[in-house]
Amino acid sequence: MQPHIVQIPSAALTPYTKSWVRRLLIMSFVDFIISGTIALFMRTDQSQGSNLLGPIGSPGVFGQLETAHGLGMFVGWQFPFTYGLCLYILPKYMKRRIYNERLLPWMFYLFFGGFYMVWFATLYGFGAGWYFLFPLPILGGPGASAPWSLDASLLFFVGMIITNLSLVLFVVMVFGTIFSTKYGDLFDTAPRMIHSFSSRLAASLGFDGYLPGSVANRIVGMPIAVIGVMVTASDMIISLPPFMVLLTDGAWASVNNPPFLQNLVAKNFLWLNYHPIVYFAFFPLVGMYYTLIPVFANRGFSSSRWIRIAWPLLLIPAVGVYSHHIFMDTAQPYLLQIISQYMTMTVALGSGISVFTLLALVWRSKYNFNLTAKWIFAAILGWVLGGIIGTELGDPAYNVYGHNTYMTLAHFHYNALCGIVLAGFGFLYWVLPELTNRKWWSKRLGEVHFWGTIIGAFGMVTDFAIMGYIGVPRKEFAPVVPVLPFTDIYSPYLLVAASFAFVIAFSQLPFIYNLIKTMRSPPLGSEDETPLATPEILGEDPRDPFLQKVSEGSNYSPSNGV
Amino acid sequence: MLDAMGAILPGDLGFGLQFLAIVFVLVALLFAVLLGALFWSTKHPNESKKNGLERFERNYVIIFLATVLVFSTSTLGLLPYPYAHPDIHPTLIVDVRAQQFQWCLSYYPNWGTDCQTDLQIPIGSIVLFNTSSIDVNHGFGLYSANGQILDQVQVMPGYYNNIIFQFTTSGPYYIRCLEFCGYGHFGMVTLLNVSQS
Numbered sequence: 001m002q003p004h005i006v007q008i009p010s011a012a013l014t015p016y017t018k019s020w021v022r023r024l025l026i027m028s029f030v031d032f033i034i035s036g037t038i039a040l041f042m043r044t045d046q047s048q049g050s051n052l053l054g055p056i057g058s059p060g061v062f063g064q065l066e067t068a069h070g071l072g073m074f075v076g077w078q079f080p081f082t083y084g085l086c087l088y089i090l091p092k093y094m095k096r097r098i099y100n101e102r103l104l105p106w107m108f109y110l111f112f113g114g115f116y117m118v119w120f121a122t123l124y125g126f127g128a129g130w131y132f133l134f135p136l137p138i139l140g141g142p143g144a145s146a147p148w149s150l151d152a153s154l155l156f157f158v159g160m161i162i163t164n165l166s167l168v169l170f171v172v173m174v175f176g177t178i179f180s181t182k183y184g185d186l187f188d189t190a191p192r193m194i195h196s197f198s199s200r201l202a203a204s205l206g207f208d209g210y211l212p213g214s215v216a217n218r219i220v221g222m223p224i225a226v227i228g229v230m231v232t233a234s235d236m237i238i239s240l241p242p243f244m245v246l247l248t249d250g251a252w253a254s255v256n257n258p259p260f261l262q263n264l265v266a267k268n269f270l271w272l273n274y275h276p277i278v279y280f281a282f283f284p285l286v287g288m289y290y291t292l293i294p295v296f297a298n299r300g301f302s303s304s305r306w307i308r309i310a311w312p313l314l315l316i317p318a319v320g321v322y323s324h325h326i327f328m329d330t331a332q333p334y335l336l337q338i339i340s341q342y343m344t345m346t347v348a349l350g351s352g353i354s355v356f357t358l359l360a361l362v363w364r365s366k367y368n369f370n371l372t373a374k375w376i377f378a379a380i381l382g383w384v385l386g387g388i389i390g391t392e393l394g395d396p397a398y399n400v401y402g403h404n405t406y407m408t409l410a411h412f413h414y415n416a417l418c419g420i421v422l423a424g425f426g427f428l429y430w431v432l433p434e435l436t437n438r439k440w441w442s443k444r445l446g447e448v449h450f451w452g453t454i455i456g457a458f459g460m461v462t463d464f465a466i467m468g469y470i471g472v473p474r475k476e477f478a479p480v481v482p483v484l485p486f487t488d489i490y491s492p493y494l495l496v497a498a499s500f501a502f503v504i505a506f507s508q509l510p511f512i513y514n515l516i517k518t519m520r521s522p523p524l525g526s527e528d529e530t531p532l533a534t535p536e537i538l539g540e541d542p543r544d545p546f547l548q549k550v551s552e553g554s555n556y557s558p559s560n561g562v
Numbered sequence: 563m564l565d566a567m568g569a570i571l572p573g574d575l576g577f578g579l580q581f582l583a584i585v586f587v588l589v590a591l592l593f594a595v596l597l598g599a600l601f602w603s604t605k606h607p608n609e610s611k612k613n614g615l616e617r618f619e620r621n622y623v624i625i626f627l628a629t630v631l632v633f634s635t636s637t638l639g640l641l642p643y644p645y646a647h648p649d650i651h652p653t654l655i656v657d658v659r660a661q662q663f664q665w666c667l668s669y670y671p672n673w674g675t676d677c678q679t680d681l682q683i684p685i686g687s688i689v690l691f692n693t694s695s696i697d698v699n700h701g702f703g704l705y706s707a708n709g710q711i712l713d714q715v716q717v718m719p720g721y722y723n724n725i726i727f728q729f730t731t732s733g734p735y736y737i738r739c740l741e742f743c744g745y746g747h748f749g750m751v752t753l754l755n756v757s758q759s
Contacts, residue, residue, distance in 0.1 A: 059745040066742075129742045135719065136698040136744065147745065263699070263720050299613065306619050328701070328714055330643050331721040337643070345630040352626045353619075359600055360615035367604040381597070388589045392582045395633065397640035401578040401711050404701055404740040469583035471711045473703065475742040483751055484736055486709030 005295060005537050009434075009530035012091035012098075018527070020104040022435045024084030025428060027112065028077050029515075032421070033508060035072030038065050040505055043498035045477060048491065060147055062477040063127030068119055070130020073416065074277055075163060076115050081424055082281040083107065083170050086229040088431060089284060090177045093223035093291065093536070096185065099176025107169040114162030121156035125149060129475065131274055132156075134246075134266035138253040154254035161247045167236055174233040178204050178226065187220050194218045204230040206311025216305075227311050228287020235276040235283075235318045243273030264331055268323075275322040278412065283314065285423040286354060289376055292430065293358050294537040296373045297365035306357050313350030317343035327396040328403050337396060344394030351387050355380060371446050375426025378454045382418025382461075386411050389465065404475070407468030413461040422454065425511075432518070433532035437525045441517035445510040452507025460500035467493045578710060642713065644690065644726050652690035652726055654683065656754075660693065660700040660717040663746035665737055667754060681754040688728045695719040700750070701740030707733050714740055729756045 042065050045057045087098055098104070125148035128137040137153050179200060181188050188195060202208050203222045211219070222230070246261065246269040253259040261269065290307050294300050301307050323340035326332045358380065367373070389411040392398050402408065429446060433439050440446060472479055472490050479494060480487045525531040644650070655670035659677075666677035670692065683689060693702050693715060700717040704727060712735075715725040729735070739750035 059748065063742075063745050127745065133699045133741070136742075139698055139744075263718050267699075267718075299610070301613060301616075306616070326716075328716045328723075329718060329721075330645070330715060330723040330725070331718065334643065334645065337641075338638075341634055345634045348630050349623075349627055352630075353623055356615075356622050356626075357619065359596075360619070361613045362600055362604065363613075363615050364603045364606065364608045364610075366607040369604075381593075384593050385590055388586050391630070391633070392585065395637050396642060397637035398582055400642040400714055402582065403714060404703075405579075405711065407579075407582070465586065466583075469579045469586070471579055471705065471709055473738060473740050476748040477745075478748045481749060481751060483753075484705070484709075484738065486705070486707070486736075489709070 005298065005535050007533050007535040009533040010092050010095055012095050013088070013434075013530070014091070014097060014101070015527035016101055017087060017091055017098050017104065018435050020108060021084045021088045023108060024080040024087070025432075025435070026515075028079075028081035028084065029428070031072055031076035031080070031115075033512070035069050035076060036505060036508065038069040038072060040498075040501055041065050042069060043494075043501040046479060047494040047498040048478070048480065059477040060125075060127065063129070064122045064125065066475060067127050067130055067132075068122040071115075071118055071122070074130065076119065078277070078281050078420070079111055079115070079163070079166070080108075082232065082284060083111070083166075085281065085284050085288075085424075085427060086170070086174060086233070088435070089223075089225045089229050089287065090174065092534075093225045094177065094187070096177050096183050096187075099173050099180050103169045103173055107166045107173070110169065111163055111166035114159045114164075114166065117159030118156055118163065119159075121152050121159060124152040124155060126152040126156045128153075128156075131270060132250075133270070134250070134261065134263055135253075135259060137250055138259065150254045150256065154251060157247050157250035157254055161244065161251065164240060164244060164247070167240060171233045171237045174229055178222075178230055190220050192218070193220050195220070203227075205234065205315055206231070206308040209305045209308030210312070224290040224307055225284065225287035227308065228284040228290075231311055231315045231318075232280055232283035234315065236280060239273040239276045239319055239322075242269040246270055246273075264329065267326055267329070268332075271322040271325040272319065275325065276318050278416065279314070279318050281420050281424065282415070283318075285379070285420060285427065288423070288427060289354075289358055289380070291536070292372065292376065293361055295535055296368045296370065297362050298368070298537075299361060299365055300537055301357070301361060306353070310350040310353040310357070313346055313353070317346040317350070321347055321394070324394050324396075324399070327399045341395060345391070348387060348391045348394070351383065355384060371443070371450060372426040372430040374450055375422050375429065378450075378458075379419050379423035379426065382414045382422060382458070385461075385465075386414030386416075386419060389414065389468075401471075402468060404473060405468045406464045406472045406474055409474045410461055410465035410468045413457075413464055418454075418457050418461055422457065425449070425453070430534060434530060434534050436519065437523035437527075437529065437531060438518050438521050439524070439532065440514060441521055442510075442514050445514040449507055449511040449514070452510075453504055456500045456503030456505075456507055460497050460504065463493055463497045463500060467497070578712070642715075642725060644724050647726070650688065650726060652688045654687045655690045655692055656681065656683075658691050658693040658702060658717065660695040660702070660739070660743075660750075661697050662744050663739070663750040665739075665750065665752040667737075667752060679752075683729055683754060683756045685729060685732045685756050685758055687756075688726060690724055690726050691715070692722055692724055693717040694722050698743050699741050700743045703738045703740035705736040705738060706731075707735065716741060732756045732758055 042062065045062050091097055127148060137156065138150065179197065199219045203219050204227060206227050208216045208219050246266055249259050249261045320343040321340055323332060323336045324344050327337060389407055393402050393407060393411055429440065467490065479490050657668045657670050657673035659666040659674040666674060667681045668676045668678055673692065691702065695717045697719060701714060702717050703714040704712045706712055713725050713727045715723045717723060733756060735754050735756060737752045737754065739747055743750065
């Protein structure tokens with residue numbers, strides 16, 4: 001059966017789910033704008049523009065800004081965005097209602113209640129950095145060198161605990177939707193197929209790509225976007241318990257108790273969670289690449305095996321690589337360092353397979369370069385550039401030259417800003433019409449937003465990379481210090497980075513205006529209707545349970561009103 | 563030039579970070595060419611609904627796997643951990659105590675006392691830096707006079723993290739904190755001198 005494109009609303013994407021997904025996505029981008037604005041002040045400080053801004057430029061405020069920016073992006077933006085993304089993917093592509101929709105508002109309010117406590121703690125003086133290495137966060141009391149109070153630390157840790165409780169509710173909804181047998185649909189009842197828990201687990205994590213055909217063909221295939229959701233939810237929940245112990249220790253020590261974790265253990269618990277965090281939005285977005293690129297190329301993956309093989313290579317190392325953050329601690333067990341080095345290379349391998357598979361599909365296709373397709377292409381470029389630096393840093397022999405320099409900053413800004421955020425915008429442009437029943441108000445403003453953002457983002461991060469390769473240390477209020485004569489050459493690069501940061505900032509203005517105008521325009525249907533459903537491609541994977549349910553020749557609008 | 567561990571390190575050849583920069587630029591350029599070819603191909607589409615390059619996937623994966631394995635394995639002898647090189651014996655031990663926001667460098671065994679403001683190291687010395695902190699995490703970053711990072715290690719309270727470095731060039735060397743340790747972090751620097759005597 002040839003792949004074909006259909007545009008059928010999913011009844012499982014209920015008005016209730018849509019309304020919460022909409023809130024999550026919009027709030028996530030509100031946090032993005034706030035976090036980005038904070039970054040402008042940091043860039044200005046570092047480029048020595050602080051003289052112009054007066055009291056904003058001080059080492060103390062810089063520490064608070066740095067903490068608020070990093071947490072704002074990785075948690076404040078990424079968590080609600082990923083929640084929204086995943087809770088859209090499940091009903092849209094798996095055709096199942098969210099398991100226990102009543103948890104949605106609980107998750108929403110827990111997250112934002114907790115996270116705004118965290119942000120408030122930074123306003124209240126907390127500035128231990130977004131990855132708060134113990135015992136710095138709790139050396140804030142009177143007499144210690146760090147000027148924030150233990151009250152601020154307590155507020156921070158309690159906020160983080162509440163924020164991460166929302167993650168538990170999210171994972172309950174994801175696992176429930178994928179594994180529950182209450183639905184009685186084709187995933188539960190498809191004839192001549194295996195319906196055991198283990199087979200569903202294998203399919204949901206991509207392990208069926210490694211199974212022999214005789215077995216794999218009897219397992220109901222999971223939509224590729226759902227695999228991305230499952231992999232990210234699994235990684236996050238595996239890494240959550242040690243992180244919660246760490247946060248509890250922080251809260252405990254903030255009320256004048258000695259911490260119960262040793263510093264090296266605390267470091268391990270931190271990075272065990274903080275490495276998977278960087279993949280939290282990334283994995284489901286990669287699932288969306290696999291879902292949308294076939295739509296834009298108007299062709300399917302002729303074999304489902306290659307698009308699944310990469311996932312287990314991403315699932316296990318996503319947690320296992322964490323020790324590469326601790327490469328420069330010689331007290332860390334040698335074996336962990338070596339395992340982590342090879343796991344980092346495994347992530348590179350999984351990423352390499354994915355990039356090749358995705359781009360190979362585009363080769364000599366009539367590719368539709370609509371706005372979302374452009375965002376995705378830019379994001380794949382960011383993924384590759386960040387991956388090159390990540391591979392270099394993932395080897396301790398080279399990490400010794402780049403650790404905690406702008407190389408590190410370039411690596412995760414290529415991946416996070418030029419990868420995840422750009423793909424996130426692409427997803428928002430794609431899905432907002434379906435979620436709101438409104439077409440985007442202006443296509444032209446969307447183009448201005450795209451070009452301005454990628455020029456600013458790639459310009460700034462490439463400048464970061466150059467600074468990394470000349471050894472500029474990161475997280476410095478003033479990288480240029482008079483007693484280090486060689487630091488004079490840093491100044492022009494810091495100024496260039498600040499300039500590109502402002503390009504990014506100004507490029508968000510058309511996006512904000514466009515979003516407001518779109519949301520204020522009259523909807524094309526009621527909440528119960530979905531007149532702007534996004535198109536999907538159905539491949540020729542014989543294990544796809546929905547193939548026989550869909551008639552050919554459905555209407556197709558690849559640009560979906562964008 | 564051979565380093566203290568008897569192996570060639572990029573830094574010893576004078577192009578540590580530059581070497582990585584060249585690799586980055588070359589791979590990025592290669593990808594840019596591939597991306598250009600991809601755009602060209604979409605202007606010359608065929609009517610096939612099939613993925614034309616899929617037959618190369620297995621070969622691609624094998625080549626990529628071999629590349630990352632060779633890259634990773636080839637550097638095992640260069641790992642920057644003293645315990646990975648038991649045959650290397652330092653000729654000088656320097657104790658390093660870190661605290662917010664200053665360094666105390668002293669000759670062994672005076673950790674934390676007898677701090678030297680202008681520590682002298684004879685050229686050619688194989689130096690073991692024995693580092694620890696009395697408050698929070700710091701980063702011991704060793705810079706050459708021209709701003710090149712030569713070596714680094716995290717400095718953690720409650721643990722001794724060590725590195726070995728052989729000084730083959732005379733002149734000033736700078737130490738800068740490379741881990742955010744509080745609001746005065748940016749000014750946490752000190753100096754050591756390598757001389758002929």
